[in-house]
Amino acid sequence: MTETRVISDILQRAADGGRITPEEALLLYTEAPLHPLGEAADAVRRRRYPDNVVTYLIDRNINYTNVCVTACKFCAFYRAPKHAEGWTHDTEEILRRCAEAVELGATQVMLQGGHHPQYGVEYYENLFGAVKKAFPQLVIHSIGPSEILHMAKVSAVSIEDAIKRIKAAGLDSIAGAGAEMLPERPRKAIAPLKESGARWLEVMEVAHTLGVESTATMMMGTGETAAERIEHLRMIRDVQDRTKGFRSFIPWTYQPENNHLKGRTQATGLEYLRLVAVARLFFETVPHLQASWLTTGKDIGQLSLHMGVDDLGSIMLEENVISSAGARHRSNLHELIGLIRTADRIPAQRDTLYNRLAVHWTPQDDPKDERVVSHFSSIALPGGGAGRSLPLIDAK
Template sequence: MKSIETMVEKIGQGYHPNREDALKLLIDGDLLQLGKLADSIRRRRHPENLVTFVVDRNINYTNICESKCRFCAFYRDEAAPDAFVLAEEEIFEKIEELVAVGGTQLLMQGGLHPALGIEWFERLFQAIKARFPQVQNHSLSPAEITQIAQVSRLTVTEALRRLKEAGLDSVPGGGAEILVDRIRREISPKKIGWEGWAAVMHEAARLGMPTTATMMFGSTESPADIVEHIYRVRELQMDGGSFTAFIPWTYQSGNTELGGKSATGVEYLKVLALSRIVLDNVPNIQASWVTQGAKMAQVALFFGANDLGGTMLEENVVAAAGCHFRMSMAEMVELIHGAGFRAAQRTTLYNIVKEY
């Protein structure tokens, strides 16, 4: 068994850790030692000292969901008094507000609705693309795409192809949680297994669609499960994946059936750093200010992150669990400058829109 010091030195020289190495780093590694290693890798990959963000809006088109994940405080039954499906005009108004502030990314996500089929999404996406051609439609999770396919009696490939033709530009990595089925059965038993998630992402990449990968940790998983998740993302990318970024974020326990406690700041930073160390084939690591707040996101820039995600004019899912961090574009730029970096607004595909 290699010592932590030997392992860190070898990784710094270009050695790629295996699962056993990564688990030892996560459990026994010193926080600052891991952070320094991840930071050196980030600086090597992104030597321009630039931290990016995207101006986006997360529109939750429905809160009706059959999955009823135990960690989620947002979903509602179809008969619930506060259940909703947004009307098209409401959605268009929200996108108009996004465009008015220079936004470029639309993130539409909802629940696994039992009745919304492919035609509903095709009409909506076609209308969005006609009205707002400058906006990247970065929407739906693998679980939602699988649900749409099942409701419409299509294969995932057919559903994805039709959604792309209607105006879906890229697929975000929501619903990944932990890519270990034992954990998924505990926290989201009605949602697709990890291989189902992977199949959608593989097919999206095959169709030429950019994707992202996420990880929600701090619920019931072990350190070994976290390591397995990160390696499964790496292996999917090696097998022709199109992940532009990896976004680890922490479970928020408020108002949820699952309850428990959220991960600590130290745990978050160690996982973030390990992500940058292991995912040598994913270009960008994103800090989660939505769950961590501005100050921790600033620290994360020295633990491997080179991107702060979206300004999010609207966010409802994490907020439903009692987490209400907000940030304007000016605050985002100030945060980045305060940490000693150059700040730039980017597109979904990491093209620079404007430097600040």
């Protein structure tokens, strides 16, 4: 058969719910015409979610420290121990930020920070316990395998014990943080001090078996090849086949400012859209696919809704890590809902588990709170903006 026929047959099989191989995924990613690729991915979305609903979330990313010993080359957020610009927020400050998030309708907080040399399991037990006690309604979707490995090392306990303890303290769900690129060559190039991709996945698998689900992510644009991007997907799918613990896949693009990579390479919008579509076709066992409008921009975010995406992500009331590397895209609740509706989809607010909290079937159903604006970045302020309230910006 000709390559065109081969591609067409793969697209049809994937659109019908069949499994494709990594080799077939690479062929689609590099050679498939864009429109048929997107149509096949959207067919998968329509079969999974025939009511045409696209979801969004309201949450706040709260950073407890920027002190980190891992020194990833793409990261503009961290500061080395004893650096003059290093800071750590106390529990009172974190709870204050949680209270602001609750006031604005957030259902989730993502507590993230650097690998502080003194922060073991006990620190996270106290942090999660305090948040859960003060705000039991908030879901703690936080940290990632890298932080779990670090805290276990500091406290000299096993990965299993660390996960059990922080789960008991209040951790509800693990973020896909720290995945970046899982294949060995690109991972060593951008994060030589971080655990291997196989080890990252091992921690996720342990967490899944202990009843803690997670998301999976990928950072594009740091010099990895097309084949390495597909290998990243393959590594995630292998774990998902065994655990079914990944709720969603969230690809995002490297941001080039204020870090050691200095923007030497970046992923284009077209590369991103193609990867999103291939991911929807490849991950037949991962329920949800989320776009990253924060890193790609709202135009690409909206286009991704035609490439198999069923979730537009979050109105993040605060975000510092990616913003410090140059992500400048902001939105508000009305605008995000508008992006979904003008893509001929029905917007719905969800929670962490993708339960729909409110479906906006018509514009009359839309929420009216104009204070819900994304997002406040405090990284440039002394002490990480400690004590500063969320700036409430008129959505108009």
